[in-house]
Amino acid sequence: MTQPVSSSLTPRDTRPREQVAVFSIGQYSFVISAAAIQEIRSTDSLGGAVMDLDRPVLRKVRHIVERDSRSYYVVSGYEHFRLPQSRPTTVLILRNAPAAILVDQIEEMAEMRVLLALPHSFVGEERTWYRGLTVLDRRVLPVVNPIGFLSSRELKQLEDQNPGMLQFAAAARHQGGHV
Amino acid sequence: MSVDNSSHIPSFVVFQIGKRRVALSQNCVAELIASPVLFSFPHTSPLITGIVLRRGRIVPVMDLGPGLLGEPSPLARFFLVVERQIPNVSERCAIPVQGECELVSGSMLPAAERENFVIGTLDLNEEHIDILDLEKVIAAGATRITDSVPAAEALS
Numbered sequence: 001m002t003q004p005v006s007s008s009l010t011p012r013d014t015r016p017r018e019q020v021a022v023f024s025i026g027q028y029s030f031v032i033s034a035a036a037i038q039e040i041r042s043t044d045s046l047g048g049a050v051m052d053l054d055r056p057v058l059r060k061v062r063h064i065v066e067r068d069s070r071s072y073y074v075v076s077g078y079e080h081f082r083l084p085q086s087r088p089t090t091v092l093i094l095r096n097a098p099a100a101i102l103v104d105q106i107e108e109m110a111e112m113r114v115l116l117a118l119p120h121s122f123v124g125e126e127r128t129w130y131r132g133l134t135v136l137d138r139r140v141l142p143v144v145n146p147i148g149f150l151s152s153r154e155l156k157q158l159e160d161q162n163p164g165m166l167q168f169a170a171a172a173r174h175q176g177g178h179v
Numbered sequence: 180m181s182v183d184n185s186s187h188i189p190s191f192v193v194f195q196i197g198k199r200r201v202a203l204s205q206n207c208v209a210e211l212i213a214s215p216v217l218f219s220f221p222h223t224s225p226l227i228t229g230i231v232l233r234r235g236r237i238v239p240v241m242d243l244g245p246g247l248l249g250e251p252s253p254l255a256r257f258f259l260v261v262e263r264q265i266p267n268v269s270e271r272c273a274i275p276v277q278g279e280c281e282l283v284s285g286s287m288l289p290a291a292e293r294e295n296f297v298i299g300t301l302d303l304n305e306e307h308i309d310i311l312d313l314e315k316v317i318a319a320g321a322t323r324i325t326d327s328v329p330a331a332e333a334l335s
Contacts, residue, residue, distance in 0.1 A: 123224050
């Protein structure tokens, strides 16, 4: 995985490169490591694998989706990044977090050569949202932190208010039950 | 024998934000750039309106308007790159300014203003220019924005 460096590009970059996906939400583009993604699906293809949360304690999480006997909280990308409502058509199911992210679309797959640290002037939630910034096709784009979509505190809130639901969704689906 | 004292006279960069002319010590000013490409992405930090890429460095763009004027400053074509002194680190940021900047030398007079970010004044052809403490004016703007959000939410 590309390690963050200071906010300047080195003249001769010998660091390992990282495969990434570029996705968009509204007018903004973001980068995420390809290794962080388990699966990319169209929202239309999810169908009956989605169930509502009993108590949606977080504005950005209202559903659970089940894939391959595992369940994931569905995180609205535009709500997470505090953006105006967008039209998500794609879901990124993450590999190492129980989260599936609704995004508008995948723009491209690319190779990230450098990861620049977020300047210290940024002091808000973006320090959790992003691993840093990168430059692709002369654009400076934020590189999202996959585990930043749901903090451990948010996961605990969801589990406390919807006890066992994540496990139940997977079990019900696995047994052929209606979810 | 005469002694050249000119090197002891401090220099300041005078610039304009909205209708207000203010100054910063030359020591904290790096350069003036025109019409850079501005990139933006979602974040929640007050005052930051985007970033520019300058000589391979990511430079955040910070609007001093909220602190100085009580509102965002007008669109700008020029950006003054300054060195911030954040605790334990210094970092460059770009300030959108209206029009060009002026480098002047002169003595700093005591501040007559009540604003805590004004550390002195500069008498420039009988025009009094406020000299700013950069970190304090950034803090003042951030506080104004943070305070105004709950009020706006309460009214909505």
